[in-house]
Amino acid sequence: MKSEYRRYVVTILLFGLIGIIVWRLSVASQGGVPAPFDLVSQERLFAYVEDLTTIQPYSGWRSSATEGEAEALDYVAGTLDDFTHLRNLGLELERQHFNVLLTTEMWENRLILTVGGEEIEVPASAIRGPHRSNAVQALRFDSDGVLNDSESNPVEVQGEVILIRSIREARSLDADAVQGKIVLFDYEIINPAVHELSMAQQTMNDLIDKDPAGILLMTEFSESWEKADGYLLGDQQVFGGVTSDAIVPMLYARLEDLEPAGIHSWEETAQIEIAHLVWDTDVFSPGASGNLIARIPGVDSSQALIVGAHIDSANSPGALDNGSGAAVLLEVARVLNEAQIQPAVDVYLAWFGSEEIGLAGAQYFVSTHQELLDQALAFLGVDCLYNFGPEHTHSVILATWPYERFGNNELILPDRLAQIVDAYGVPALTVGSAWPSTDDCVFSGFDVPQARLLYHVGAGATAQSRIHTPYDTIEIARQVGDGFEQMAIVALSFVLDVEQYAQDLHVTPEADRRALVVASHTESPLLTPTLMIEFGMTLAWEGFDVDMVPYGQPVTAADLENTDLVIVPPVYDYPIAETNPSYDEAWREDEIEALVRYVDAGGMLVLTNSASNIRYSQKLDPNEDTLDMNDLARHFGVVFEAEELAGSTVRGQQHPLMNQPTVSSILGNRVAFSLESGQILAETRGGPVIALIDYGDAGGQVLVLGDVGILYDAENNLRFWRDLAEYAR
Numbered sequence: 001m002k003s004e005y006r007r008y009v010v011t012i013l014l015f016g017l018i019g020i021i022v023w024r025l026s027v028a029s030q031g032g033v034p035a036p037f038d039l040v041s042q043e044r045l046f047a048y049v050e051d052l053t054t055i056q057p058y059s060g061w062r063s064s065a066t067e068g069e070a071e072a073l074d075y076v077a078g079t080l081d082d083f084t085h086l087r088n089l090g091l092e093l094e095r096q097h098f099n100v101l102l103t104t105e106m107w108e109n110r111l112i113l114t115v116g117g118e119e120i121e122v123p124a125s126a127i128r129g130p131h132r133s134n135a136v137q138a139l140r141f142d143s144d145g146v147l148n149d150s151e152s153n154p155v156e157v158q159g160e161v162i163l164i165r166s167i168r169e170a171r172s173l174d175a176d177a178v179q180g181k182i183v184l185f186d187y188e189i190i191n192p193a194v195h196e197l198s199m200a201q202q203t204m205n206d207l208i209d210k211d212p213a214g215i216l217l218m219t220e221f222s223e224s225w226e227k228a229d230g231y232l233l234g235d236q237q238v239f240g241g242v243t244s245d246a247i248v249p250m251l252y253a254r255l256e257d258l259e260p261a262g263i264h265s266w267e268e269t270a271q272i273e274i275a276h277l278v279w280d281t282d283v284f285s286p287g288a289s290g291n292l293i294a295r296i297p298g299v300d301s302s303q304a305l306i307v308g309a310h311i312d313s314a315n316s317p318g319a320l321d322n323g324s325g326a327a328v329l330l331e332v333a334r335v336l337n338e339a340q341i342q343p344a345v346d347v348y349l350a351w352f353g354s355e356e357i358g359l360a361g362a363q364y365f366v367s368t369h370q371e372l373l374d375q376a377l378a379f380l381g382v383d384c385l386y387n388f389g390p391e392h393t394h395s396v397i398l399a400t401w402p403y404e405r406f407g408n409n410e411l412i413l414p415d416r417l418a419q420i421v422d423a424y425g426v427p428a429l430t431v432g433s434a435w436p437s438t439d440d441c442v443f444s445g446f447d448v449p450q451a452r453l454l455y456h457v458g459a460g461a462t463a464q465s466r467i468h469t470p471y472d473t474i475e476i477a478r479q480v481g482d483g484f485e486q487m488a489i490v491a492l493s494f495v496l497d498v499e500q501y502a503q504d505l506h507v508t509p510e511a512d513r514r515a516l517v518v519a520s521h522t523e524s525p526l527l528t529p530t531l532m533i534e535f536g537m538t539l540a541w542e543g544f545d546v547d548m549v550p551y552g553q554p555v556t557a558a559d560l561e562n563t564d565l566v567i568v569p570p571v572y573d574y575p576i577a578e579t580n581p582s583y584d585e586a587w588r589e590d591e592i593e594a595l596v597r598y599v600d601a602g603g604m605l606v607l608t609n610s611a612s613n614i615r616y617s618q619k620l621d622p623n624e625d626t627l628d629m630n631d632l633a634r635h636f637g638v639v640f641e642a643e644e645l646a647g648s649t650v651r652g653q654q655h656p657l658m659n660q661p662t663v664s665s666i667l668g669n670r671v672a673f674s675l676e677s678g679q680i681l682a683e684t685r686g687g688p689v690i691a692l693i694d695y696g697d698a699g700g701q702v703l704v705l706g707d708v709g710i711l712y713d714a715e716n717n718l719r720f721w722r723d724l725a726e727y728a729r
């Protein structure tokens with residue numbers, strides 16, 4: 001428990017201070033060894049970015065849960081292996097593998113243009129299966145339309161080119177004129193950064209319904225930073241709304257990449273006689289993703305620092321987002337190696353996969369490193385290097401998720417880091433950021449002090465950055481190279497200056513209770529406190545240390561010892577039953593026995609369910625496993641039913657757990673249930689949503705939530721969460 005570790009902080013910091021003093025004396029005696037911050041190199045940072053962004057170019061880059069992502073992790077592992085000093089310290093590498101719901105592999109994307117009778121191939125990429133939670137939608141961007149088929153099935157089409165550069169032209173197209181042709185479509189007329197999304201989606205549906213032979217989406221770089229050229233081109237936002245049943249080969253390219261064909265402007269595209277598209281993509285459910293974690297042993301290993309960055313990206317070159325963050329972690333390791341430093345405490349460098357499709361890598365990391373989280377002094381997430389153009393003033397930003405809902409707005413870790421790096425010539429702004437936007441937020445749900453590091457502009461900027469566009473390139477990143485270097489200095493300071501900032505970072509009380517989340521059969525981390533962040537923060541504020549049994553690890557009686565509250569998320573696995581019936585979750589008898597005995601001995605169990613996978617209180621794919629919770633629930637006289645409860649209001653009854661008159665849940669996500677005995681605490685039209693059951697002679701109780709979404713909505717349910725924590729105490 002965290003309370004057992006916090007008492008060692010002062011001792012560890014003293015060890016760290018002694019280590020730093022010894023190191024500095026050693027540096028002074030050697031005369032020629034530079035101070036570590038002087039070793040930070042823009043040249044090396046950009047060399048790492050260039051290596052990363054040239055992995056499988058024009059194949060969706062290293063997008064989430066792909067071979068390209070795996071190659072990027074291989075590259076990092078190989079680079080770390082060259083650091084002799086770190087290896088001599090005992091450097092350890094851990095490669096994690098986990099599933100995500102959907103992913104798209106782009107095997108072959110080719111664009112051959114015939115100009116002046118000559119065939120010239122130019123670079124192009126494909127559209128990622130755009131829907132993150134709906135295989136039917138995603139399969140519209142699978143070249144053979146078959147899920148989990150990895151055979152080579154390239155589709156080749158060619159035809160004369162029709163240029164479309166306005167909505168009016170798109171709507172006036174005659175279907176007869178389009179059939180058999182390649183539509184060269186200016187993406188900027190449906191760019192969601194400047195146009196209404198529904199209009200863009202309707203335009204694409206109309207175009208696909210006219211049955212062209214293929215679609216080539218084009219974008220052009222603009223010197224104006226107001227436009228965000230190609231924003232989300234290749235990603236899911238516009239194409240997630242495509243509902244047409246037709247599967248049309250679709251590639252995208254930059255106008256600048258057509259220069260080998262002698263085309264330098266939109267007008268010159270009229271020279272294209274024939275466009276030939278080759279398209280071979282496959283959608284997988286589940287998809288395979290991964291993390292890479294490097295442990296650098298410190299002088300004292302009873303505490304740790306964690307630095308993380310996501311190594312996947314949207315379908316773009318990805319230099320800013322997030323080749324930059326991945327490179328900063330490598331630069332920290334390189335400087336430690338070259339300066340021959342051993343950090344004061346263990347340092348974990350973590351490269352996360354699949355951030356772009358729901359923070360999956362970071363969520364998997366925290367769920368499988370619970371002991372490390374209890375030992376961690378802090379986490380630093382290295383997010384994007386942004387470039388909003390020369391008209392805007394950029395600066396280093398340090399953000400954190402404060403306990404604002406509980407009356408505490410302190411930004412302790414960002415403020416202390418900002419004060420330290422100011423002495424190194426790096427001015428940094430500190431802000432509160434209470435939104436699950438990237439990897440750092442998932443650590444907040446387990447009360448790990450955290451900060452997000454990025455290079456950004458202040459509020460009110462009207463320009464767009466180049467992230468999530470085909471122009472997220474190393475050339476654009478070099479324009480803010482000084483900021484890139486500053487980010488690396490801040491990350492290095494986080495590692496080396498621990499003795500200056502890491503004491504008393506917590507604003508929560510010292511934990512004297514333990515809550516355990518049993519996610520043994522919950523494959524989607526979205527259904528656990530890794531994304532129910534403010535629920536986890538509530539428990540920490542009320543004195544609970546939040547621990548978790550990760551997916552795939554059976555819960556045991558030993559896990560349940562010294563536990564004051566046990567929370568069971570819904571049973572959920574990724575694959576659709578029709579496509580992979582052997583892949584199915586089920587409770588084991590020994591797990592059920594351990595949980596029943598826990599309640600029988602006086603424990604409190606929160607039993608949840610969900611009609612869907614959810615994200616940010618929004619329904620995603622249906623949960624085919626809702627009834628599998630009955631294997632456990634029936635022991636307490638609860639039976640979940642294969643229906644959703646109607647009604648928009650969940651009204652509470654008089655009880656210490658229900659000091660608020662209504663509870664917010666997700667409409668259409670409530671699983672109906674019946675109970676043999678117990679008290680209904682909240683109900684809606686059609687039946688109970690929350691019920692409390694007494695079990696055994698020792699005062700054990702089971703709280704049933706028909707919708708796990710109740711644990712998402714802090715705006716409306718915070719009082720209920722705090723009552724639950726107090727009641728469990």
